[in-house]
Amino acid sequence: METRSTPLENRPRLPRIALSKRNRAVVRALNPMLVIYLEASRDLCETDSILFGAALAVCRIIGAKLSTSGRTTGQSSAIPAWRTRIEERIAKARALIGRLICFRSGNTRPRIVRTVRMAFAGTNVSLSQPDIMQKLTERIDDLKQKIASWGKRIRRYTERSTRFNQNRLFQSDQKRLYKSLERPMVSGTGPVLNQADTVAFWRSLWSEPVNHNEGPWTEVVASQCAGITPMDPVTITPDDVAEAVRRAPNWKSPGLDGLHHYWLKGFVVCHTVLARQFQEVLNQKSLPSLFTTGITHLVPKDQVLEQ
CATH class of the missing domain: 1.10.287 (Helix Hairpins)
Structure with missing residues (x-):
């Protein structure tokens, strides 16, 4: 599928589609077609690409307007x-x-x-x-x-x-x-922060590993918790995925992948695959970068910004 090799930031923005019977019928019709692709999926990133491609196909079938310039990470203009x-x-x-x-x-x-x-x-x-x-x-x-x-x-x-x-x-x-x-929101006032300095500052906090010296109190807490019964192993089932998706808003702002909850609700055949792959991630104790990468927007709090 064309979306597998496309970087996340270059994916087109999926529009909100009407909750009509015709659109639901198109989504239901694509469900059995996804089984072959989902069964061959190796990880969560590949599953995400498959689902995004299916959502893109639905938008094209129903004639929804798609942006061709990719998704921007900047905030949109507030002028109506x-x-x-x-x-x-x-x-x-x-x-x-x-x-x-x-x-x-x-x-x-x-x-x-x-x-x-x-x-x-x-x-x-x-x-x-x-x-x-x-x-x-x-x-x-x-x-x-x-x-x-x-x-x-x-x-x-x-x-x-x-x-x-x-x-x-x-x-x-x-x-x-x-x-x-x-304190009314202030935007566009004061000097503009240097982008390179800002990136370097936050990268030093989030990207560079740090060895912490917690002190002797951690040993005291560990000894106090030694008698606590360990938690039973967690087993993620397709019903758990379906319940989590059901309670999520349809068109809440998506992450870097641009996939809304609506598509996870509509493509019900993906719940089994997602449950299996999330279970594998839980057992391996390692999440792919898709779930650990975010976008930071700097919002000034005061009219005078101090460098």
Whole structure:
């Protein structure tokens, strides 16, 4: 399959698909086809590639839109689409006002004249009329009023969106809401951290092995725990995998592999293979890098960042 040799960061982003009967039927139809590939799977990484390829096939069959540029690790822009559209209107109106003022000041370059004619398109106003200066002033005032109206709309929509998000956050996580009210989130302020220095700092904490000297207290704790009955060996069954997947949200943000829980729920034939491979990992006490690698986003806490 094409996804087996593709690096995780180059995989396309799987979209959220509608929970319709047609889409569920496509997922169910692919289940028996995966048995041959899953039986030949050697480890969790290969199983993940097979499941991702199957999910990609479902998206192509149902006609879902796929991104071709790969998945980015950066955070997406927080500016909503409606605000971007209104700001574009304001920018165009301001540019038009500037050209109308230039024409009123005596600038008759062809590009300026062409813009003025487009501004009065659909009206009975001609540039040769004696009251053209008055018409220009009225048109400029009209554009200024529109800009003011659009600005008020942005403020009104922003206030409404803020109230909505705060109400929703209050229902789910009150502690986080109160923290956001005490210290609003700051983004894009202060000096930019050097990427190489940041990577080197966190790599020194997470990637370099360190020999710890725990001290004599560890021996005391070990002697106190010597009489504790060891835990019975854990056996992972397909039912355990199915139960864990069932309680997980469908479209929660995936890991580096980009595979959502929805696909683990839909491809039920993978539960047996996952149970066996997780049992092998548990017995070997070693996880593949797919499960131990993450993405770190640096979020500034204060307006002034100290290097």
